[in-house]
Amino acid sequence: MRKIVGVLKKIIVFLIVIIISIQFVRAYVYNKIAPELKKWHEKSSFKEPDYKKFKTIDEYLIAEKIFLDEVFKEVEIDSKDNLTRFSKSGILSSLDKEGNNINASFQMIPENIKGGVLLLHGLTDSPFMMRDTAKIFYENGYYVLGLRYKYHGTYPGELQKVSQKDFEDAAVFGSKMIKEKLKDIKNPEFYMVGFSTGAAATLQYISSSIRKDKDLLKPKKIFWLSPAMGVSPAAKFGFLDSWVSLIPTFKKFQWLDINPEYDPAKYNSFPKNSGIQVYYLIKKAKINFMKLSKKEKEELPPIYSYTSLVDSTVLDKDLYDIFFKMENPENKLVIFDVNRKFEEFFKPNVINLNLRDEALDLDFKFNVSFVSNYNTKKDDAVEVLNYSSGKFSEERNTNLKWNESNFSLSHVSIPISPNNSIYGQNSILGDLRLKGENNSLYLSPNLLYRIRYNEFFEYIENDIKEELKNSLVD
Template sequence: MRKVMQILKKIIIFLIIIIIFIQFLRAYIYNRVAPELKKWHEKSSYKEPDYKEFKTVEEYLLAENRFLKDVFSEVEVNSKDNLTRFSKNGILSSLDKDGNNINSSFEMIPENIKGGVLLLHGLTDSPFMMRDIAKIFYENGYYVLGLRYKYHGTYPGELVKVSQKDFEDAAIFGSKMIKEKLKDIKNSEFYMVGFSTGAAATLQYITSSIREDKELPKPEKVFWLSPAMGVSPAAKFGFLDSWVSLIPYFKKFQWLDINPEYDPAKYNSFPKNSGIQVYYLIKKAKINFMKLSKKEKAELPPIYSYTSLVDSTVLDKDLYDIFFKMENSENKLVIFDINRKFEEFFKPNLINLNLRDEALDLDFKFNVSFISNYNTKKDDMVGILNYYQGKFYEEKDTGLKWNESNFSLSHVSIPISPENSIYGKHSILGDLKLKGENNALYLSPNLLYRIRYNEFFEYIEEDIKNTLKKNN
């Protein structure tokens, strides 16, 4: 027995040595091929405003504004011709014409407030990504707060500091601020909207408000956009890279992507830590959800979710699984299909998908709308296949249509209007057409041709408006 234990011990030591060797080899190779780190890949010397220090939104916004100005000064590029978000007065600057940072948190206050809405953006994003959705609620009489997470909207080096708790704290702080805004308004309702990681933060929040902290304001309805209910399981092993990157020579290895920072409202570079923290946030939210009793599940608010059939950022099967387990007949899942005109270019699993068969086989207990030209294969003949209480209701003359050159939506496009000034149909990034020779750019072509706006944003707008009308 002792000999067996000695052999096992040697095998374990050998495997550990192999793992260490592989890690250092990977780090060495990455260090050689990856671009050089810029000053915006470092940590800021300024401390983020702590939500707990503020009793009103106004106090927080003033402190955040000062903070963003200080942080921006650390990495500012003086040349207006430089294609970086950090070029003051440049065409891709994060500052608008009045010198305001578009990445900051924001309020929209209608004259007569019916209720309040908290909007939580995604990982590497900023509140700017939520402005088009925010406008829908604002124009319908709702006070809107688009809140920035810590370490977002500044520069990517800050994401090395982020933790899952930062997402949770943002949801709690924002909800309490909206409760304060609505305290003197009779019959007001509170809603939450989460994009990508923001959806995971809302799931964690609503399950916590039921199971752990019953004093938290409870939303009457929740809206999800490209919800992150599942990410690659590989994210949890990112810590194995983190300890290697502590060695100064391997500093680059803490980054999954090191890219040019040309996007004014979103980071292009991605540190591994941020992926790890989102993985833990989602895991915690799902564990909380699974612990809910049948009675507690009945307390969950109706959830309206909008997602693309193809999404390279999150795992859609996890979203569908959550919806099945919620067992709420008021929930609604909206799926934007691929442009079937291009079926010959798609992978077989996408071509063969038939939602009508899927719905009948799975017997959905919630509402589903499938936005697709499945039957026509034509750009200008996009229909809606609605599944409600076991029956199909098909809408053909919808007025929805594809741009003739677009083959699908994307994860990042769902909350963005075609009229958006940065990502819209006729904007610099929305209409980006870089062309040249293969293998000349370090930047992945995937970033360059990924669609940035939602061709069917009008559907989301009308769907949200109809949902709001039901409460009036």
């Protein structure tokens, strides 16, 4: 027995040495080939405003503006570099014409308030990503709060500080600020909108509001945009890279991507810590959700989710799994298909996906809508295939159509209108068409051809408006 134990110990030690050696080799190679780090890849010397210190959203917005101004000055480029978010004079600056930071939290206040809406953006994003969706609610009489997470909307080095709790705290703080804002409104309605990581934060929020904190404002309905209900399992092992990257020589190894920061409202560089923390957030949200009893699940608000059939950021099977386990027939899942005109260019798993057969085989217990030109293969003949209670119905002659050169939507495009000033169809980044020789740029080709706006944003807009009308009837 002692011999066996001794052999096992030697094997374990051997494996540990192998793992450590592999990590150091990976770190050494990455350190050699990765671009040089800039000042904005460091951590800021400033502290984020503490949510707990503020009783009203107006107090917080003032403190946040001072903070964002200070942080911007710390890495501001004093030159005419037009292609960076850190140049005041640049065409892609984070500051608008009035000098306001577009990454800041925002509120929209209609004249006659029906209720409130909290919008939570995604990882590496800022509240600007939520402005197009926010307008839908504002124009229908709802007070809107688009809240910035800590360490977002500043510069990417800050994401080395972020923890999964920061996303949870933002959801709780935002709901309390809306509750305070609506205190004089009779029977106000409350909604939540979560994009990507924001969806995971809303799942954690509603599970906690049912299981633990009964004082939290409960949303009547929730809307998810490209919801992050699952990310690569490799994220759980990110801590191994983090340990190695603590050695100054391997500082670059803290980063999964090191890219130029030309996007004024979203980080292009991506530290591994942020992915790890989102993995922890999703895991915690799912655990708390699974702890809900059958009776408690009945307290969950209806959820309306909008996602692209192809999404390289999140795992769609985890989203479907959550919907199945919620067992709420009011829930609705909207899937935007790829442009079937380009079927010859797609991978087999996409080409062979028959949406009608999939729905029948899986026997969805919730509502599903497929926005697709599966039958026609034409840009201007997009149909909506609705599935409810085991039956299909098709909506033809819609106004929905593909741009002739677009082959799919993307994870980041779902909440963005084609008219968006930065990411829209005729904007600088939305219409980016760089062409040249292979291996000339250290920018990933994925960043260059990834679509930034949603061709079918009008569908989401009409869908949300319809649900708001139904809420008034209820």
